[in-house]
C-alpha cells in the first residue's frame with residue numbers, strides 16, 4: 001500500500017518506514033499478549049534500554065524510564081524533584097506549559113521569558129535565586145523552531161550546580177549532544193523525531209534526581225502513586241514497570257533505537273544539519289516569506305519554521321501535492337509553516353518536497 005501523504009509535521013510525525021515490518025513481527029510474536037512480568041518483556045525493555053543508552057551516551061547510573069507522554073514527565077518531575085521552586089526558561093508554548101504545570105501543582109516557579117522566535121542570551125539573563133531546585137530547559141521549542149545550543153544548556157547547568165537540570169528534547173532527540181555530567185534528566189516522547197506511534201514518554205534520570213525524590217519522600221512530600229520516581233526506578237533495576245505498560249510501543253522503540261544506533265548518531269546529525277540548511281536557505285529565498293527565527297545560532301535543526309503571509313495557501317497547495325506540513329502554532333496558524341526535519345524522512349523524500357515547494361511558489365506568483 002503506497003502512502004497517500006508524506007508527513008513533515010512536527011508531531012505526530014511520519015513513521016520510520018521500517019515500523020510497518022516491526023509492527024507485523026510484533027503481532028506475529030504475539031508481543032501485545034505477553035505478560036509484562038515475563039522474561040520476554042524484560043528482554044524487550046532491556047533491548048530498548050541498551051540501544052538508547054549507547055545511542056545517547058547515557059551513563060550506567062542513569063535509568064531509562066517509561067511514562068505515557070512528555071506531559072506526564074513534566075508532572076512527575078515537579079512532583080518528585082521539587083519541594084518549592086523550579087526555574088523555567090520560556091520562549092514558546094511547550095516551555096510555557098511546563099511552567100504552567102508548576103503553578104497547577106502549587107509550586108512557586110520562577111520564569112524568564114522571551115518573545116516567540118527568540119532564544120536566550122544566557123550571559124545577559126537576570127539570575128534566578130541560587131537555591132532554585134530545578135532548572136527547566138527546552139532544547140527545541142517546537143512551537144517556534146528555536147533550539148538552544150547545547151553549550152548554552154551546559155553553561156546554565158554550571159551556573160546552578162545545586163539545581164537539577166532537566167532538558168526537554170521531545171522534538172529533537174536523538175539530535176542534541178547532551179553532557180550527562182551536567183544534565184540530570186532529559187526526556188522525549190516517541191511520536192516526533194523517533195518516528196513512532198504516540199503513546200510513550202521516555203524519561204532519562206540520573207542519581208541526583210532519584211536521591212532528591214527519596215529525600216522529599218522522607219520529608220513526607222507526596223510524590224505520586226504508581227509512577228513515583230522511586231517506584232519507576234526500583235522496577236527499572238529489574239527491567240520492569242509498576243503498571244502494565246505500552247509493551248508494543250517499547251518493542252517498537254527498541255527496534256528503532258537499534259536502527260539509529262547502527263546508523264550512528266554522528267551520521268544522523270550530519271544529515272539533519274545538511275537538510276536543515278537547505279530548508280532555511282529555501283525559506284530565506286522565498287519571494288514572500290522568510291525563516292521565522294532570524295538568529296542562525298537559534299535555528300532548530302529539526303523543526304524549521306517559515307513565516308509567510310501566504311502560509312495557509314502554501315500549506316493547502318503542498319497537501320494537494322502529497323506533503324503535509326505543520327501549521328503555525330497559535331497565534332501563528334495561518335502565517336507560519338512548521339516543517340519537521342526528522343530522521344524518518346529520507347533525503348529523497350526531502351528532495352521531492354523541495355521540488356513540490358518550488359512548484360507551489362511558482363504557481364502562486
Ligand SMILES: *Cc1c(COP(=O)(O)O)cnc(C)c1O
Nearest residue numbers: 069070071094140142170171189
Ligand atoms: C510535543 C511536545 C511536548 C509534549 O509531548 P506529549 O508527548 O504530547 O506529552 C513537550 N515538549 C515539546 C518541546 C514538544 O514538542
